[in-house]
Amino acid sequence: MTHPDLFGDAQAATSDLSAKPVTSTAVRAAQLRAALHHHAHRYYTLDAPEIPDAEYDRLFRQLQALEAEHPELLTPDSPTQRVGGKVLAEFAQVRHRVPMLSIRTETDTKASGAEAFDARIRKELGLGDAQPAVGYVAELKFDGLAMSLRYENGVLVQGATRGDGETGEDVTANVRTIGQIPLRLPEGVPAVLEVRGEVYMRRGDFEALNERQRQRIAAGAKGEKTFVNPRNAAAGAVRQLDSGIAADRPLSFFAYGLGEVTAPADQPLWTTHYDMLMQLKAWGFPVAEQTAVVEGAAGLVAFHQRIAAQRDSLPYDIDGVVYKVNDLALQQQLGFVTREPRWAVAHKYPAQEEMTQVLAIDVQVGRTGKLTPVAKLAPVFVGGVTVTNATLHNELEARRKDVRIGDTVIVRRAGDVIPEVVSVVLDRRPADAPQFTMMSHCPVCGSLAEREEGEADHRCTGGLFCSAQRKQAVWHFAHRRAMDVDGLGDKLVDQLVDSGQVNTLADLYHLKLENLANMDRMAEKSAVNLLQALEKSKQATLPRFLFGLGIRHVGEATAKELARHFGQLDAVMAASEDALLQVADVGPIVAHSIRTFFDQPHNREVVQALRDAGIRWAEGEALAPTEMPLAGVTVVLTGTLQTMGRDEAKDKLEALGAKVAGSVSKKTSYVVAGAEAGSKLDKAQALGVPVLDDAGLAVLLSGQKP
C-alpha cells in the first residue's frame, strides 16, 4: 500500500539536503523537520521505512545541532522533541473543551451481548422488524489509557489524559515522545482538531522493557522495578514527570474518536464514523486494521467471534471490542445518558488477568520425577475459567518471581495457555511470609530430591519405586496420542497403582473384570469397556509404542523419527548413541537418554512383558526421510474434516513423511480446510497456498501431490 505523501515533498527535501547548497538555516531546519516527520510516520505508523535507521539518525542529529546553535528555530512540532528531557514538578490541569466521555459496558460477555446492543439501538430508533439492519463500526477495545491530542493549525500543542472526563492532566511532553503520534499534520486539516484514542504498549515492547529493567536491577540500579502488565507500564510512562524516562518506554497509539473540531456546520467533513476514522488514518494517525463496518446484530456477533479467535495472537492486549452506530446523524439522534453515548458500547471478553491469593505451594512429582512447585490459589475467574492452580515451574522460577504462601498475586490465563503467576503485589505481602525452598526429599516416596548441575529442575531419585512416577507413567502410556486406552482416567490409575494391582505397564494387560469391579465408582459396563479398550490398544504402531514408554526427552515427534529411521523396535533398542545421533532432531541429550533407558534391565523387561501381553505393530523397513512419498511437503490442517479427525489425518500424513504445521506461511505446501475453517484458510488464500478439501486430502494420503 502506498501512503499519501503527508508532508509535501519530503523525499525531495531529504535529497535537497545533500545535493543543493542550503539557502538559509531556517529553510534547512524546515526541510529536515519535514523529512524526519515523513520518515517517522513511515517507520512507526506504517512499519515501512524508506531509509536505514542510520540515515534517519544522521538527519536527526543535523537538526539537533541546528537547533542547539539557533534555539529560535526550535518549534514545538520538531521531531527532536520526541526524545523528551523536560522534567516537571507536577502536571498542569487541562479542562477538556469537549468532555471525554466514557463508554457503556455490555454486561453480557457472551455473543448475545452484541444482539442486546443492536436490540436497544433499534428500539431507540423506533425500527420495526421489517426495517433494514443498522450499520455499525466495530473496533477493538485497547487495554491502555485514553488520550486526547489537540492540534492547532496542524501542530500538536497538547496531549491530555482523560482524568474525570472534564479535567485531565497535561502530559504533552510525554506524548511527544510517542513515535506513532504525528507532531504535525498535513495541510488542510481543521484549525482545531482534537483526536482521541488510546496510548498502549505492545506486548513485545513490554517484554523487552521488563528485560531491560531486570538487567538494570541486577546491575544494582536504585528505584527501578519491573512492570506488572503492558497497561500499567503504559500508564506509568505517560504519567512520568521526567519526559526523558517516558521516551525510554516504548509506547504506541490508536485513534478512535474526536473531541473539539472546527468544521463549518454546513460543510461536514464526514457523515459516518468510519469515514472520519479513514480521514484520521489518511492524516497519519494509526487506526487498527481490524476496524470494520458491519451490518446489524449478525455482523456484530461475527466480529466479536472473529476478534476473540485472534485475541491471543494480536501484538497488543485488548479487553474487548467496541460497537458504534456508524451514521453520525443517527448518533446525534441517539444522544447520551449522563456521560455515556447511547450509540456505543464496549463488549468485553473475560479478563485474562486477575488478582488472587496463594493459599499454599505444593510440590508435584512428574512422570520423569521432576518436582514442580504449584501455587494453590483462592479460586478466581480468569480467562473464562475458574483457576485454582498455577505452576511455578521450579525452585529458581518460584524464587525469581518470589512467590510466597499468603501473597497476593496477579494470575494470567490467555487462551488455552496454562495459568501463570505474573507477579506478586509486594505491598500486600504478610510480614512473616517465608521464601519458597524446594524440599530435600520427594514428598511422595521420600527418596532424595536432586538437582543436576546446569539444570533448573529438582528430581525425585525414586524412579518407579515412587508411586507418583508410576502413576504418571501409566497415565502417559494410556494417553490418546500414545496407546490410546479409552476410559483409563487419572483417578482410576491412582486406585490401580495405590491398590498394587498395577506396578508396571504390562500389568494393565493382566487386569480382569473382578479386579476392576472392586474399584470406586466403577460400573460393570465401564469395566467391560476398559478391558475392550485395552485389548484394542494392543494393535499399536511403533511410534505410539515408543512415545508411550515415556523415555525422557522422547516426545511424539522424536518417537516418529525413531520409528521412521530404524523401522523396528529391536533396532532402536540396540542403537548406539552415535547411531541415534543420525536420526533427525536427535541431539546428544536425547540420544543419551534413549540409550540409558534401554540399558536399564527393568525397562527392557517392561518392553518384553508388553510384547508378551500381545502388543503388536507393523515393523517396517528403515526408510530415509527423503525417500518417503510426502517428504518435503508441509501441510496445515484447519476446520472440521468430514472423513477423519485432525489427529488421524496428522498421523497419516506424518507416516508418509509430510510435516504437519500449526500455522500457514509461504512455505506451506497445502492447507487442508474442513467445515468452518477460519483465519488459516483466509491466510492461505491471501498467500496463494493451494487449499485442499477431504478429496484432496485423500489424494495426498495416497502418496501423491495433488
Ligand code: 5U1
Ligand atoms: N475503540 C474504542 N475504544 N473506545 C473507548 N472506541 C472507544 N470509544 C470510547 C472509549 C472510552 O468512547 C467513546 C464512545 C466516547
